[in-house]
Amino acid sequence: MGQNHGFPARRDGSGDLHPGSSARRFLKSTAVIALAVMAGFSAHAPASAQENAIIQPGFMAVTGFPGTLIPGFEEGLLPGVDPVDETFIDTERASLRIFDMTWLGAPPEGQVVFTPPPFEVPASEIGQVFGLAYDDGKREETTAIVPNLYAAATSLHGLQIVTEDEDEDGRPERQRRGEAGARFMDGQFGEKNGGGPGSIWKIDGITGAVTLFANIDTNSGPGIGNIAFDRSHRQFFASDLDSGLIHRIDIDGNLIDTFDHGVDGRPARGLDPVADDGAVMDIQGAAFDAEEPKSWGYTQEERRVHGLAMHGGRLYYAVGEEAEIWSVGIARDGTFAGDPRWELTVEAEEDLPVTDIAFDTRGFMYLAQRGEVENRYDYSSFADSGEASVLRYWRESPDDPETESIWVPAPQEYAVGFPEPYRQGAGGIDLQYGYDAEGFFNRNACAATLVKTGDRLRDNPALEEQLIEGGPLAVHGVQLTRSTLVRPKNEPPFGSWFADYDGFFEDPEVKGHVGDVEVWRPCEGRAGYYEPIPYPGDIPVPGWPPGFPPPNDLPPCIELETAAYFCTPAGLEADLYIHDRAGIGGDSLSAKSLTPGVGVSPSRQTVPGLATPFTLGINGHIPGETVDLGLCFYKQSDAEAGGYFPCCKVTLPLETPLESCAP
Numbered sequence: 184m185g186q187n188h189g190f191p192a193r194r195d196g197s198g199d200l201h202p203g204s205s206a207r208r209f210l211k212s213t214a215v216i217a218l219a220v221m222a223g224f225s226a227h228a229p230a231s232a233q234e235n236a237i238i239q240p241g242f243m244a245v246t247g248f249p250g251t252l253i254p255g256f257e258e259g260l261l262p263g264v265d266p267v268d269e270t271f272i273d274t275e276r277a278s279l280r281i282f283d284m285t286w287l288g289a290p291p292e293g294q295v296v297f298t299p300p301p302f303e304v305p306a307s308e309i310g311q312v313f314g315l316a317y318d319d320g321k322r323e324e325t326t327a328i329v330p331n332l333y334a335a336a337t338s339l340h341g342l343q344i345v346t347e348d349e350d351e352d353g354r355p356e357r358q359r360r361g362e363a364g365a366r367f368m369d370g371q372f373g374e375k376n377g378g379g380p381g382s383i384w385k386i387d388g389i390t391g392a393v394t395l396f397a398n399i400d401t402n403s404g405p406g407i408g409n410i411a412f413d414r415s416h417r418q419f420f421a422s423d424l425d426s427g428l429i430h431r432i433d434i435d436g437n438l439i440d441t442f443d444h445g446v447d448g449r450p451a452r453g454l455d456p457v458a459d460d461g462a463v464m465d466i467q468g469a470a471f472d473a474e475e476p477k478s479w480g481y482t483q484e485e486r487r488v489h490g491l492a493m494h495g496g497r498l499y500y501a502v503g504e505e506a507e508i509w510s511v512g513i514a515r516d517g518t519f520a521g522d523p524r525w526e527l528t529v530e531a532e533e534d535l536p537v538t539d540i541a542f543d544t545r546g547f548m549y550l551a552q553r554g555e556v557e558n559r560y561d562y563s564s565f566a567d568s569g570e571a572s573v574l575r576y577w578r579e580s581p582d583d584p585e586t587e588s589i590w591v592p593a594p595q596e597y598a599v600g601f602p603e604p605y606r607q608g609a610g611g612i613d614l615q616y617g618y619d620a621e622g623f624f625n626r627n628a629c630a631a632t633l634v635k636t637g638d639r640l641r642d643n644p645a646l647e648e649q650l651i652e653g654g655p656l657a658v659h660g661v662q663l664t665r666s667t668l669v670r671p672k673n674e675p676p677f678g679s680w681f682a683d684y685d686g687f688f689e690d691p692e693v694k695g696h697v698g699d700v701e702v703w704r705p706c707e708g709r710a711g712y713y714e715p716i717p718y719p720g721d722i723p724v725p726g727w728p729p730g731f732p733p734p735n736d737l738p739p740c741i742e743l744e745t746a747a748y749f750c751t752p753a754g755l756e757a758d759l760y761i762h763d764r765a766g767i768g769g770d771s772l773s774a775k776s777l778t779p780g781v782g783v784s785p786s787r788q789t790v791p792g793l794a795t796p797f798t799l800g801i802n803g804h805i806p807g808e809t810v811d812l813g814l815c816f817y818k819q820s821d822a823e824a825g826g827y828f829p830c831c832k833v834t835l836p837l838e839t840p841l842e843s844c845a846p
Contacts, residue, residue, distance in 0.1 A: 236329045237302040238388035238703050241285040241616055241624045243634065244315050244332055245661060246698035247684040248340045249276035249306040249370070251562050254354050261352065267561050268357050272343060272370035277303035278312055279334055279386070282682065284615065284663075284702070287622035291663070293601075293677035295641070295654030296622075304334075308393045309384045310373035313337035313538070313610075314409035314491075315701035316419065318434070320388065330703055332386040333396060335407035335421060336372050336379065339538075339610070339698065341558045341565045342404065342473055343368035344466045359560055361471030367404075380404045380464075383421060383432070397436040399423055404464030405481045409539060409699070411491035411498065415745070416517035420491055420498055426459050427486035429500060431519070440518070444502060445486025448509055448523035457485045476556040490550070492540035495747030495796075496760055499526065501537035501550070508537070508550070512794050515744065515762065522794045527588040531596075533570040538610035539699055543630035543666065544706065544842050546749030546756075548576045548590070551635060553610025554695065566695025568638045571608035573597040575669060580751030595669040598676045599635050599662055601643035601650065605674055611636035611699035615663060622680075629706035629842065633666045636697045640681050654681075655688035659697050740765035740831035741816050747796070750844035755804075757837065758796035761816065765831060771819040772797045777811035777834065778804070789819045807841040 238244075252273040253266060260269060280301040287296045312334040320330035344365045345355035358365055372378045373395075381399030386392070399407070399421065408422035418439070419432040428441040442448075445457040464480035465471055472478045481487060490501040497510040498519075506529040512520030529537060535552040542548055552574075554567035574594040582589050600607025616624040617631030625631075640658040641650050650656055660683040668678050684697050740763075747758040763769055771789040774797075776782055781803045788797055804810050817830035 236327075236389045237281055237386075237391045238317070238330055238332060239283075239285075240626060240703060240705055241283070243282045243284045243613075243615065243661070243700060243702045244279065244334075245282065245611070245636065245684055245700050246279050246312050246315060246334060246337075246340075247277075247659075248311070248562075248565065248696040248698075249273050249278045250685065250687075255352070261350070269352075269354055270562065271345075271354070271357070272306055272311075272368055274307035274370035275305055276685070277301075278306040278309060278340075278370075279304040279315075280684065281332070284682070285624045287618060287663070287680050289622050290620055291618075291665075291678050291680045293641070293650065293653050293675075293679060294681065295658060296680045296682050298682065302391055304384075304386060304391075304393060306370035306373075308373060308376060309334060309336075310371050310378055310382075311337050311340040311406075312384065313339045313698040314407055314421075315611075315699045316410045316412045317388075317701060317703050318412055319414050319417065320705070321417075328705065329388040331388045332701070333410060333412075333419065334384045334386065335410045336382045336384075336402075337406040337698065338380065338404060338424070338476075338479060339406070339553070339556065339565060340695070341562065342466075342479065343371055344471075344473060359473050361466050361468045363467055365466045367466070380406045380425075381423070383407065383410060383419070383436070385436075397421075397432050397438065399430055399438065401426065403480050404466065405479055408487075408489040409491045411493050413493050413498070413513060413517070415496070416513065418517055420493075422488035422491055422500065424481055424487060424489075425463070427482035427488060428459075429488055429491070429498070431517075442511060442519045443486075444488055444500070444509065444523065445483070447521070448502075448511070449485070451523045452525045457483055459483070459486065474558050474560055476558065487536075489536045489538045490540040492542060494542040494548075495758055496745045497524075499540055499542075499548070501529075501540060504536050504555070505529075505534040506531075506537040506550075506552070508540070508548075520794060525588075527576065527590045529574065530593055531572045531574060532604075532606065533572070535571055536610075539612045541612050541614055543614050544748075544840060545630075545844065546577065546747070546751075547666075549612050549614075549633065550574045550576070550594075551608055551610050551612035553608065557695065563690075563692065564694040566609065568607065568609075568694035569602065569604075570606055571599075571610065572606050573599050573608050573612060573633075573635050575666075578749055578751065580749075580753050580756065597633065597635065597664060597668070598670050598674040600637050600640040601646055601675050602639055603643070603675075605670070605676065607637040607639055609636040609638055609659075609695060609697045611661075611697070611701075613700050613702045614666070614704065615702045616704050617665070626704075627841075629704060631666055633664050634700050634702060635662050635664070636660070636700050637662055638694050638697065639691055642691045643675070646675065655683070657688045657691035658683045659693065660684040661697075661700055740767065741769075741814075741833055743835060745796075746837065748840050751800075753800055753802075755801045755839065755844045757799050757801060757839075759799065760796050761793055763793060763816070767816070767818070767829065767831060769816045769818050769831065771817050771822065773815040773817070773830070774799055775813045776801075777813050778808075780804075781808075781810050783810075783812065801837075801839065804839055806839060806843045808839055810837050810839055811835070812837055 314335040317330040320328035381402030385396035405424035552571040598605035614630035615632040617628030745760040815830040
């Protein structure tokens with residue numbers, strides 16, 4: 184992935200080439216054409232209801248820095264002028280690409296894969312972006328499920344400012360320090376389309392049309408940490424690096440309300456509240472330094488939220504550089520439930536921010552770190568590289584009362600990139616379908632592959648002779664690995680595929696030029712999509728104890744809001760979130776299996792409140808089988824009082840995941 188400093192061979196969204204401006208132009212263009220030809224032999228028609236849609240199952244979106252150029256370089260520079268002072272963001276190249284990853288050509292052997300030419304969104308349209316999210320693909324104009332893609336403005340790919348052209352060379356003047364009249368460089372935040380540092384862009388999944396979806400206009404320049412989509416309520420969440428707030432945004436892009444971790448989250452762990460200090464980015468003030476992130480107006484680390492992910496009815500979020508993972512419930516009406524909960528403090532080799540979070544269909548939580556923010560004036564580095572880990576956590580089963588967290592204290596780690604110590608992560612992570620022996624994706628394996636963004640992924644001189652057989656070495660892009668290959672397996676990562684972000688394979692020393700990754704992999708009906716489980720017919724009629732016969736039109740006394748599934752060493756577990764429709768104030772659940780050969784445990788349990796799920800272990804079932812549960816919902820204090828007590832009895836058909844919990 185190169186900077187090109189005035190020598191770019193440009194491509195637009197169609198894959199066409201646009202000439203650059205030097206003798207090197209032909210060689211670069213030839214290389215890109217060769218890759219495109221190879222990609223043509225690799226393509227196969229993906230199964231999709233909309234064959235011409237730019238987003239289809241198995242497609243992968245990646246954000247990254249588009250590269251640079253010197254406008255008017257052909258005319259030369261004035262004597263004594265530093266070329267770096269005349270180097271600008273190349274607005275015609277892409278800051279977001281969508282790749283067809285449905286066929287990788289062969290089994291993983293550490294090689295570079297060449298895909299069909301990606302769909303591209305140039306920096307002129309959306310500026311610099313990092314965080315990505317898909318919606319659910321539901322559309323008014325068609326029954327086809329084709330999602331839209333959303334991308335959030337970022338400072339993680341540098342901040343560039345300019346003032347007006349003073350030397351009349353046709354180029355604005357680059358500035359390192361704040362100056363009167365300074366503005367953001369073209370291509371920084373999509374200003375020509377009304378964008379700014381708080382913008383979220385919408386890319387139509389069928390046509391590729393780009394529109395401004397939402398704008399947090401109070402963001403002065405730090406940008407957005409990441410975004411997440413809530414399928415159950417059709418809404419988004421965005422973390423604001425300026426204020427520290429998590430914004431809730433409806434499906435039409437309207438800002439609804441916010442959650443303040445610093446003020447409302449920290450006290451739940453006995454920590455003092457920390458309000459935003461009010462610092463803002465002022466690019467026209469003398470205190471601003473483009474190479475010093477402390478002058479950029481970030482909120483304090485204690486309240487700075489980066490990665491986000493929805494899981495099991497809760498919004499998970501990462502706070503600070505010595506990263507902690509927290510969650511907050513999302514209420515039935517979509518609002519923040521006001522029940523923030525510390526989940527864990529990240530155990531990694533280095534204390535770095537977690538910029539992305541993902542969950543798979545088995546309940547594993549994946550975390551991606553990104554190196555500390557750097558903004559070199561020569562565009563060479565936007566993040567420190569070589570120390571960022573990719574980690575996997577899972578819940579303790581049973582929960583160990585000696586540990587503070589419900590998650591295991593020590594995570595598993597993945598080898599990312601060939602340079603030792605295999606920690607080349609760039610902060611993006613997601614799950615992808617599995618692949619067969621020929622490299623074709625398998626839609627029956629919803630989350631078998633882990634995708635990580637990274638720098639210098641194939642750059643290891645000690646292994647050069649072996650690596651060169653698999654393609655170029657200077658790869659800045661993504662690494663795809665079977666999710667079971669945790670370290671020390673796949674170390675070095677020859678059991679992986681690699682894909683470059685921009686196809687130039689230049690500048691092995693650049694750092695932080697790749698951002699987030701998001702894969703569209705619909706897995707409806709499988710664990711991992713936490714929606715109310717449908718009943719096969721009408722809502723089942725509850726049984727009532729003697730003396731409490733309901734009127735004929737009384738609705739069920741309880742209903743299942745959400746079922747979340749987890750694979751544990753003991754097998755499948757289901758978290759049941761119960762809605763107390765009758766208002767009996769129950770806190771306890773008695774459960775038994777009504778399906779022969781299937782067992783559930785425990786038979787009785789009590790929880791502190793209905794924001795906490797009832798957890799049932801299920802064994803002896805066939806994956807995908809519907810298990811009938813006989814439930815009795817009651818108050819523990821009534822049971823302890825002795826004698827007859829009221830309970831709400833319901834038969835619940837529970838659809839288990841299609842994927843097995845077998846290791």
